Amino acid sequence: MPRVSVEVDGVRYDDDVEPRLLLAHYLRDRLGKVGTPIGCDTSNCGACTVLMDGLSVKSCSVLAVQADGHEITTIEGLGDGRNLHPMQRAFHEEHALQCGYCTPGMIMASLDLLRENADPSDEEIRAGLEGNLCRCTGYQNIVRAVRRAANDMRQSDQAEEAHR
């Protein structure tokens, strides 16, 4: 079996994996990172979205062996359990979820969007999240949450900048 060395949420793991093991299953079943759910079998829904070297990927469409040598960030790598990441807080406060199944993927895809566009319009948010499906909310509150998180994150960046 091929051996992989992957950094997940800041911790390095060395494991022997079967070639057909999906990254999503590696994260959930081997590392216990069940914060990343699996929603569909067609690469459509985006629930399993994680960041790979900072870019969003659907972890059901990446083999664990393909993640060898790369850095993965899951939803579990964002907060510390007590303090929420600003994107998590915004999803909470704007009621951007009902059942919550799509939320980890939505949050990771939203962070990817803000990486290149710190102040996205509603239209840009919708385009950025087109690979993530939510069957509860109608997306209104998700878009609102991403806008709020973008504002909060810009303000905290500015505050940090001023502090320096």
Place this chain on the structure above:
Amino acid sequence: MIPATFDYVRPSSLSDAVAALREADEEGKVIAGGQSLMPLLRLRLAYPEVLVDVSGLPELRGIRDEGDSLLIGAMTTHYEVIRDPLVQAHAPLLAAATATVADPAVRHRGTLGGSLAHADPAGDLPAVVLAMDGVVVTSAREIPVRDFFTDYLTSALEPDEILLGVRLPKAYTGWGHHYEKFHRTAQAWAIVGVACLVRRVNGEIAEARIGLTNMGPTPVRAHAVETAVADGPASRQAFQAAAHDAPDGTSPPSDLHGSAEYRRHLAQVLTARALAAAAGA
């Protein structure tokens, strides 16, 4: 679902990769970004014995300026294509069409070479490189794009042949361009797509190049429309008249998204729109 078992190799040289495919004796499959292949593996529509991961091969990387053409490495991701300054300068049609492929996460992993090798007639990029008279460069030879797509999900690639990149002529630098894609939901495949390039001189269309997505088992050129608009006015009326010929020589599929007849109608409407957008009319 979980894919059927397979062996996996990630060679660090092109010769090793070709040797691995040869050894697999037609049961091997190249994986690049895997955004087309992974769903097929998971649905068990494909069950290769060996996956040959080409992500470690330097020959497939980068975008090179070759003077009168660009050579875009097969492993160039959609994300990279969209942002590349050379592509933006000399092949903005490719950048524009690539921006419509799937969604951001898929574009981070999916590659230009993978899209071409997968040869899906509903894929957006085959029609673009066909319209641009590109040349596919492989580990064994060079194949003009017009000879590359041979059937539904089938290309001219031999089982032990690896796609290294695609060469696009700079001849279309400065031409008006547009990719018109018709689909019902975000991230869905094109029901029909039209890749269009036009060269305008003094308010007239001097030349046009048009590639059609999902109008047959392979991408097709709308040569009749190209001829009909050449040396004519850059007007919507002229485009609509010329676009009448768009379905000529096509054999579009009938499926749950639309009948062949509906696609022929769409090809006319979308070709007129694409010409107007490309010409700024």
